[in-house]
Amino acid sequence: MRVLKFLLQKELRQIFRDKATIRVLFIMPMVQLLILPLAADYEIKNINLGIVDHDHSEYSRNLSNKIISSGYFRLRDYSPSFQQGIHAIEKDKTDLILEIPSHFERDLVKENEATLFVAVNAINGVKAGLGGAYIQGIIQGYNQDVRMQWIQFPRFDPRPTIEVTFSDWFNPNMNYHVFMVPGILVLLVTIIGSSFASNNIVREKEMGTIEQINVSPIKKWQFILGKLIPFWMLALTVLTFGLTIARLVYGIVPLGHYITIYIFAAIYLLAILGLGLLLSTYAQTQQQSMLVSFFITMIFNLLSGLFTPIESMPVWAQMITKFNPVSYFIEVMRMVVLKGSGLADIRYHILAMIGFAVFFNSWAILNYRKRSG
Amino acid sequence: MQNEKVITAKELTKRFGSFTAVDKISFDVKKGEIFGFLGANGAGKTTAMRMLCGLSLPTSGAATVAGFDVYEQNELIKKNIGYMSQKFSLYEDLTIRENIKLYAGIYGLTDERIKEKTTMLLKDLHMEGEEKTLVRALPLGWKQKLAFSIAIVHDPAIVFLDEPTGGVDPITRREFWTLIYEASAKGITVFVTTHYMDEAEYCNRVSIMVDGRIDALDSPANLMKNHSAKSMDDVFLQLARKAVRKE
DSSP: OHHHHHHHHHHHHHHHHOHHHHHHHHHHHHHHHHHHHHHSOOOOOOEEEEEEESSOSHHHHHHHHHHHTTSSEEEEEEESSHHHHHHHHHTTSOSEEEEEOTTHHHHHHHHSOOOOEEEEOTTSHHHHHHHHHHHHHHHHHHHHHHHHHHOOSSSSOSSOOOOOOOOOSSSTTOOHHHHHHHHHHHHHHHHHHHHHHHHHHHHHHHHTHHHHHHTTTOOHHHHHHHHHHHHHHHHHHHHHHHHHHHHHHHOOOOSSOHHHHHHHHHHHHHHHHHHHHHHHHHOSSHHHHHHHHHHHHHHHHHTTTSSSOGGGSOHHHHHHHHTOHHHHHHHHHHIIIIIOOOTTTTHHHHHHHHHHHHHHHHHHHHHOOSSBO | OTTOEEEEEEEEEEEETTEEEEEEEEEEEETTOEEEEEEOTTSSHHHHHHHHTTSBOOSEEEEEETTEETTTOHHHHHHHEEEEOSSOOSOTTSBHHHHHHHHHHHTTOOHHHHHHHHHHHHHHTTOTTOTTSBGGGSOHHHHHHHHHHHHTTTOOSEEEEESTTTTOOHHHHHHHHHHHHHHHHTTOEEEEEESOHHHHTTSSEEEEEETTEEEEEEOHHHHHHHTTOSSHHHHHHHHHTTOOSOO
């Protein structure tokens, strides 16, 4: 144990002496937490709309006004022909064209039926999907309005209709920040932790200092713990810093207890740092370890369920997320922050994470060799 | 006691793939000796030394260091030896005092003993007042002397020095050898590799490695006599020229 004390002292001194790195450690989360949540917002506004109105009637104008006043669309192009409308899409001026055929009003009034045509620029899939859905919703609303105006009698529509009302549990206002910020914080702590840990032992290899350690009677577990503990403390500090920003800037106060988050984070970080240390026992240069840890965290992050729901992934990808520690933490974060889950609710997550931590760290200790073959 | 062997090597061999870096070397080192380990670049000195220190697993042969077997008891060997590698390997971003404290702590010295040792060591190195200097800022000669002093901070039975004076000026080299003599006087066996033939003459016995084998092993005086050479330089040149292996 005494040896460990000296190793920790050494490691902490080295960390705090490197002022530039410490600064980055605290500026990085600040910038990311202040900027990323604004960008990672699924509600799409300012969709650029082109309208091709062949009808020029009162009804077609009403429809156009309704769409534009919804707040989701900006009228950027008003072309006399569909060809010209498409041209605007090609030039990236608009994302979506609504074509109103001539005789729209006449058909609607006389034949009770009219068609509209919507063309969407699907280069940006998210924008296309949501834009199409929004405009469809608005047109449906318009349709309802028209019918309400015309049909005075009978009071009740003879055709049965089902009306659906929504209530969003756990996040009544569908506030994306509450949903995204804790998740982004998870990614942040993960990236900092894993890149720090994976670089560290490799750095000692490159500098040659590990030779002097290997020729001493230090036990392997002492050496690994001597690396693990300081980074663990550092990552928990960054987490605290991030939770403070989330609270002060976004007003995010977890429904559950902070202590639940910390207990899980403590185990989670052991797993992530263990993985980083494991990589660094294999890598010979910092470049190698950086590339590999970048690759792994990238996959972990994209398969974490932060940006896309895990349930909508193909089955094989869902299987992979079971082996992805990041997805567990993001789920736990959301459970605790939004639902107020306690330790009992996340017990399986905790067990899985203990498994990860033991697995990665044991492997790291086994693979760290004081003597080359 | 005088003839107690602290290092024995018997047909010690290290192969990397088809390349034989160290080829069946056999020798003994007696307690308290300064044993010079000479050879051209690439002759296999460092590899041999790393095997004895427990940093590299031998391919075949047998060796004991401080009475412990290199295959099975390598961690016990590590308790009883000091090692200074060819590449400077103290922590450059720690101060002199912090490096001393770290290694003294790793080898299990008590806090009190660490303090004593630090003061003594700084005094011997004439570095009083510099204990808060980062090692990075020291001139090479100072670094090497510090590395040596830290390698023997736990008073090991044997200290292994791998080209400790490479790139160091003649005055510092002389000071360095004074430190080696002082360590030897305290009963520490010194196992040292070098390229400088004047340094070879400071050793009690020297071995000369050529192409992974030990071609000569004796006291400097005997070696010069047997090779009818005027200096160790001559002896070395006569032997090293036979090398077939390139660097």
